Amino acid sequence: MRRTARLLTGTALAAAAVGLTTATPVYAGDAVATGGLTVYPSSVVPGDRAVVTTAVCGEGGSAAGDASAVGAGAFPLAPGSGEGEATGHFEVPPSAQPGTYEIVATCGDDERRVTGDLVVTLSSAAEQVYPKGSVKTGVGGALGPDPVQTAAGVAALAVAAAGGTWLLHRRARGDGI
Numbered sequence: 001m002r003r004t005a006r007l008l009t010g011t012a013l014a015a016a017a018v019g020l021t022t023a024t025p026v027y028a029g030d031a032v033a034t035g036g037l038t039v040y041p042s043s044v045v046p047g048d049r050a051v052v053t054t055a056v057c058g059e060g061g062s063a064a065g066d067a068s069a070v071g072a073g074a075f076p077l078a079p080g081s082g083e084g085e086a087t088g089h090f091e092v093p094p095s096a097q098p099g100t101y102e103i104v105a106t107c108g109d110d111e112r113r114v115t116g117d118l119v120v121t122l123s124s125a126a127e128q129v130y131p132k133g134s135v136k137t138g139v140g141g142a143l144g145p146d147p148v149q150t151a152a153g154v155a156a157l158a159v160a161a162a163g164g165t166w167l168l169h170r171r172a173r174g175d176g177i
Contacts, residue, residue: 056112060084062107100120
């Protein structure tokens with residue numbers, strides 16, 4: 001009985017969690033479409049240019065962009081070459097600090113707002129260096145790069161084992177310690 005109750009409770013909690021994550025919020029006032037703004041490249045270094053596109057504003061729609069969160073200020077989005085896309089660009093200031101910044105565009109016709117994220121890093125993806133080889137953690141095999149240190153460690157362990165065995169034999173015989 002308990003097993004069935006646990007199974008049903010777990011299933012109900014999982015279904016509730018999925019329902020909460022997929023529920024669409026309803027707002028009064030300005031509509032904000034999250035993710036309707038594409039920022040390319042999504043990760044830039046200070047001084048680079050970012051291109052912003054959105055299809056939310058409709059066919060031939062224009063928008064006003066706002067990158068003041070990163071320090072770039074306002075920029076226009078004009079109808080682009082794609083169907084119903086508005087495109088604009090801005091330059092990330094050289095003084096921008098690393099972090100994630102929200103870029104906002106407001107459609108000119110109906111004041112809809114769309115947002116996208118821009119990540120500012122200190123090095124571009126092309127300059128990133130990935131580690132090679134093994135990690136030097138200090139915990140290795142018995143045969144390290146220095147045989148003298150390995151031999152000294154083995155000798156110390158042998159002396160400790162012999163001393164411990166001698167003390168245990170004295171105690172077992174009743175000689176006292």
